[in-house]
Amino acid sequence: MNFDTISFDNLHCEWPVIELLKHYFNIAFLMKKPQDLPAGAEQMQYGIVFSFVANVLALVGFVGVGRASMLSLLDIVFSGLFLYIALMLTNRLPRFAQSFGGLCGASAVLYCAAIPMLWLTRPDANAEVGMLAQFAQFLLLVWSLSLVAHIIRHTFEIRLWTSVGLAFAYYIVISSLLDVVLPNEAASELTNYEVSSVCGELVTQCLTVI
Numbered sequence: 001m002n003f004d005t006i007s008f009d010n011l012h013c014e015w016p017v018i019e020l021l022k023h024y025f026n027i028a029f030l031m032k033k034p035q036d037l038p039a040g041a042e043q044m045q046y047g048i049v050f051s052f053v054a055n056v057l058a059l060v061g062f063v064g065v066g067r068a069s070m071l072s073l074l075d076i077v078f079s080g081l082f083l084y085i086a087l088m089l090t091n092r093l094p095r096f097a098q099s100f101g102g103l104c105g106a107s108a109v110l111y112c113a114a115i116p117m118l119w120l121t122r123p124d125a126n127a128e129v130g131m132l133a134q135f136a137q138f139l140l141l142v143w144s145l146s147l148v149a150h151i152i153r154h155t156f157e158i159r160l161w162t163s164v165g166l167a168f169a170y171y172i173v174i175s176s177l178l179d180v181v182l183p184n185e186a187a188s189e190l191t192n193y194e195v196s197s198v199c200g201e202l203v204t205q206c207l208t209v210i
Contacts, residue, residue, distance in 0.1 A: 020046055024105030028147060033154040034095075034102030044101035048076055051104035054111035058118060070182060078177055079103060082170065083155075090156060099155040106147055114140050145171060 020043060026032035037043055052072050059068035083100050087093045117136035145167045152170075153163035 017046065020105070021050075024050070024102070025109050027102050027151070028106035028109035030146065030150045034099045034151055035154065037098045037102050037105075039098060041097050044097040044104070047101035047103070047105035047108070050108035051076060051111070054108040058111045058115050061119065067182070071178065074178060074181060075174070076104065078174055082174070086156070092156065095155055099151060103148075103151050106151070110140070110143060110147060113143075 020038070023032060023037050024047065027034065027036075052069075055072035055075060056065070056068045059071060062068075063071070080100055083103070084093070084096055087096050087099070117133075117140060145164070148170055149160070149163040149167035152158070152166050153160060156163075158166075
């Protein structure tokens with residue numbers, strides 16, 4: 001399926017938002033592509049809201065509502081800006097709504113799955129879960145990078161290993177930017193679990209990282 005082929009209103013479902021969540025779920029598990037999403041800004045707006053809420057819920061227990069909200073907002077802004085510029089430089093700007101919406105929505109799925117895993121990493125967690133916590137952190141990192149690489153690959157139509165390299169670069173850049181804008185050792189560690197995202201997280205994607 002090509003980009004910009006389905007409108008949000010034409011989703012074949014009585015409850016289009018539920019269908020949209022299914023699309024995000026499938027993208028998060030690399031079973032669908034961003035171009036499978038409906039075209040237009042409405043889908044992207046839903047993805048942004050889902051990503052913000054899920055990211056805040058994942059972080060609030062560690063850094064509080066205020067800082068969690070700021071980290072989530074900056075993640076979305078940085079990711080969107082990164083993706084927008086990359087698409088503009090490669091003459092693919094019409095793909096922005098589907099690509100960024102897909103990144104945000106899929107990152108929201110990742111953030112929701114991350115909540116129980118992240119609670120295992122709390123300083124007051126039982127020492128017996130230490131190894132499990134480390135594995136959970138590694139799993140979230142791999143998933144986050146895989147999601148970013150997946151969206152980059154299909155958005156820019158590049159090879160798999162190239163997209164993986166760009167996902168690593170994206171992760172480093174986004175983490176560094178969040179560290180500079182909101183310098184906090186604990187917060188920096190947490191953002192490494194995200195994504196788009198994280199949640200999301202660009203590829204131009206997930207400046208939080210999904």
